[in-house]
Amino acid sequence: MPIGYESAAFDPKNPSARVPCVLLLDTSGSMQGPPIADLNDALRRFAQDLSEDKGLQLSLELSVMTFGPVRQLSDFTPASAFVAPTLTADGPDTPMGAAVLSALEKLQERKNFYKGQRVSYHQPWLVMITDGQPTDPENMPSAKIRIQDLESERKLVFIAAGIEGADMRTLADLSVRPAVSAKSANLVKLFEWLSKSLSIKSQSRPGEQSPLPPLNMGTA
């Protein structure tokens, strides 16, 4: 008599490990016109990709935040339920430092939530897309220190992408990884790379991290 695999049941109460990710998007006035339209388009394509990606649907949870002012547009939602927002670029300023600090706080809250629920999780991701320079320089040093501390402890992946007109030197300074310099029309590529990178769950020894795939959009 063969083994009856069809009668072997799986634990229904075991959620798969989560990957929390904040998309931190610049909606200041300078993004008006093609940049915001391109960003909206890339977000729609990203949502479409996610709707076809079973692996990410099991794991990825997305929150969309915009600046300025700093707002959480949507709380963490499973990738399977992610709906691309249609952003308008009418913000009066670009409080980048405050936005980063607020996003890191949201990620920490989400980790605490997972801990409380005893759900396993991967390193959080913070992906920032901007075309400007910070209007809150006073917040930038603490944002930079937070990012560097978390990255060095392998507790965060921070990606800073600058599109037309972005202050790439500030982004390069803020980020431990090379800042991404992109044409807004190419943001689709950035999100394709993001889907691929978020899918990588290869295991590493403590204190190390699997390398991310190459992103061919040019670096600052």
Added chain:
Amino acid sequence: MMWRVLAASERGVSHEQSDAPCQDAHAWIEIPPNTVICAVADGLGSAPRSEEGSRLAADTAVQAICAALEESMPSSEDDWRSLLSSAFTRTADALRAKAAEVVEAVEAFDTTLIVSVSTSDWTASAHVGDGAVVIWRDDDVVETFSAPEHNEYANIVTPITVPNLMNVMRIHVEPQRSRGLAMITDGLQPLTINHATDVAYDGFFRPLFNDLCAMPAAATEADVEDLRAFLRSSRVNERTTDDKTLLWAVRGA
């Protein structure tokens, strides 16, 4: 042969997509009349030669324990602990020697390792990293014998080649025989071991123990093929994208 053993390691969907090999491995040896030694190992995805590491680790550990048992059967818990510790040390040394031979960092071969030994009087396991051992006791209880390692992040796992191996390896020894043992790598954890409680899912393991026990003879190639097909099935792949190994052993009637 007293023991019925069925085992397979299959590539996960994520490794099919990236064209990576299956980095899981397993091995087992029976020492008649009563003893079976089993191992499963999961090569770390970040380690470029981890499929060699897991293969070497599983084989080396099983052979080292087999040689030690043939020399003398432990008669106390301490004996078991020292036997298993030295087998793990020898396995880590074998990985270091392999790395040195091919001029690679030992991290290139990083792998987890779980070994179980079941005799007529003892049940024992040694464990570094994630994955699990589940026991089927003589009184019919099915429960976790050695639980997965838990780290803050799901993708962080301790390999056998860490410098403080003796501090991170978990050894479990019980002075009683088991009816059966099952071992999994982490690819099957989301399906079979509760993340919050480490409880083995009875509805998964019990039917498998019973079915293997009811088989009239030792498992055949066809039985292994059936297991591989199950591990590749969409039912499994909908829940896990990682490589997965399932090995289980029961005492024949």
